[in-house]
Amino acid sequence: MTAFVPLSDAFAADPYPSYAALREQEGLHYYKDFDVWLVSRFAEVQAIAMDKRLVRSLDGLVPPDEIAAQKRAGNWHDMPHHARFVQFSMLDSDGPVHDRLRAQVFKLFTPVMVDGLRSSIEATIDRLMDELADRREVDFIEDLAARVPGHIIGRLLGVPDQDCPKLRRWSEDIVQYFDIDRSDARKALAEAATTEFYDYLCRLKAEKRRQPQPDLISALIAAEQAGHLTEDEFISTCMLILMAGHGSTIDVLGSGLHALLRFPDQMARLRAEPGLIRTAVPEMFRFESPLPFFHRYATAETMIAGHTFPRGTKFGLLYGAANRDPAQFDQPDRFEVGRHPNRHLAFGGGAHFCLGNHLARLDMEVIFSSLLRRFPRIELVEPPIYKRGLSVRGPKSLRIAVAGL
Ligand code: HEM
Numbered sequence: 121m122t123a124f125v126p127l128s129d130a131f132a133a134d135p136y137p138s139y140a141a142l143r144e145q146e147g148l149h150y151y152k153d154f155d156v157w158l159v160s161r162f163a164e165v166q167a168i169a170m171d172k173r174l175v176r177s178l179d180g181l182v183p184p185d186e187i188a189a190q191k192r193a194g195n196w197h198d199m200p201h202h203a204r205f206v207q208f209s210m211l212d213s214d215g216p217v218h219d220r221l222r223a224q225v226f227k228l229f230t231p232v233m234v235d236g237l238r239s240s241i242e243a244t245i246d247r248l249m250d251e252l253a254d255r256r257e258v259d260f261i262e263d264l265a266a267r268v269p270g271h272i273i274g275r276l277l278g279v280p281d282q283d284c285p286k287l288r289r290w291s292e293d294i295v296q297y298f299d300i301d302r303s304d305a306r307k308a309l310a311e312a313a314t315t316e317f318y319d320y321l322c323r324l325k326a327e328k329r330r331q332p333q334p335d336l337i338s339a340l341i342a343a344e345q346a347g348h349l350t351e352d353e354f355i356s357t358c359m360l361i362l363m364a365g366h367g368s369t370i371d372v373l374g375s376g377l378h379a380l381l382r383f384p385d386q387m388a389r390l391r392a393e394p395g396l397i398r399t400a401v402p403e404m405f406r407f408e409s410p411l412p413f414f415h416r417y418a419t420a421e422t423m424i425a426g427h428t429f430p431r432g433t434k435f436g437l438l439y440g441a442a443n444r445d446p447a448q449f450d451q452p453d454r455f456e457v458g459r460h461p462n463r464h465l466a467f468g469g470g471a472h473f474c475l476g477n478h479l480a481r482l483d484m485e486v487i488f489s490s491l492l493r494r495f496p497r498i499e500l501v502e503p504p505i506y507k508r509g510l511s512v513r514g515p516k517s518l519r520i521a522v523a524g525l
Pocket of ligand 1: 473
């Protein structure tokens with residue numbers, strides 16, 4: 121097989137030929153740079169995600185000094201706040217700890233609860249669309265997509281509107297450090313953002329303790345007071361919710377619009393049948409999964425695709441590759457707004473299945489419905505450049521020419 125180089129510009133431009141080659145090679149590939157076995161076929165990726173014997177955290181699997189050595193090797197050490205609140209979270213815990221943390225916020229993410237945010241999401245989008253109405257050309261990422269999720273997640277958490285722009289900077293500075301560039305400069309930014317966010321959450325918590333509101337922070341305060349989570353877990357849960365949902369929503373908004381522009385027949389179909397937004401949005405997640413790679417460790421000897429792997433093996437679940445597997449999806453490289461059924465893995469599966477999936481879908485439905493209604497003409501000004509890396513997928517910018525009603 122041709123070399124698998126996920127940090128290259130060619131992979132950023134189009135990772136799907138590389139994913140197809142991986143799937144054809146028994147769907148398994150050892151990627152030395154990350155010391156990980158990449159799994160690319162839908163059936164195996166789904167099976168691993170659903171299997172509780174495959175976990176997110178190395179705790180208990182290898183001795184603590186080995187974990188510390190691995191952190192040093194990844195320049196993931198000497199970051200006191202980052203270590204306390206970002207490196208530990210619900211997402212990186214397993215078993216009873218994970219179940220306890222997830223239970224504290226689960227009920228706030230149900231479809232009914234999320235639908236309660238609809239009118240506030242619509243108002244935010246309407247205001248942003250009004251600002252675009254007189255423009256001929258916009259960068260869809262900077263002028264619209266990047267301005268949405270910070271506000272929505274801020275509302276959910278209970279952050280006052282005027283503070284929401286800060287959430288965006290904190291989230292970007294923290295999340296960028298998960299990716300390719302692990303320089304000391306980026307490390308300092310990630311630690312500083314974690315510290316500022318921590319201080320901010322402590323102040324907000326003190327206010328909400330005096331005056332509880334119907335929001336996530338107040339619910340978590342009550343859970344902490346009832347002894348269901350510790351002070352550090354309170355902070356790490358708030359941070360995770362912001363980080364998990366911020367960049368991913370921006371990325372899929374960009375790639376979703378780019379898909380509509382690359383498949384004009386599908387854009388025309390969605391304009392003609394607006395009700396198809398319910399299937400178009402899941403298709404955007406399948407077609408360009410914004411978080412294409414997550415890891416698991418084997419807690420016992422594990423058999424994958426006929427091969428046996430020892431306890432402690434690290435697997436990379438390529439959700440982005442699984443979602444283009446022809447064994448699961450008819451014509452997987454075709455973007456079909458009416459695709460149904462569409463059981464994609466963009467939100468993972470099993471114990472860590474994305475908590476924010478209803479919210480992410482609602483944001484997308486509101487934005488795309490409004491965009492298509494308000495702008496009868498939307499054209500690409502230049503082909504977008506996609507971000508480099510294995511863990512994220514989305515355009516850096518998306519310049520479009522628009523004409524309103
Ligand atoms: C917009 C696109 C989004 C995508 C593609 C996405 C994808 C994912 C995936 C794949 C996982 C599972 C990780 C794994 O398998 O190890 C996950 C977990 C999670 N997501 Fe999302 N997510 C999105 C948006 C959101 C939003 C908006 C929120 C919250 C506001 C959110 C909150 C979470 C949380 C808290 C977890 C951890 C759940 C756990 O460990 O039990 N996500 N997400």
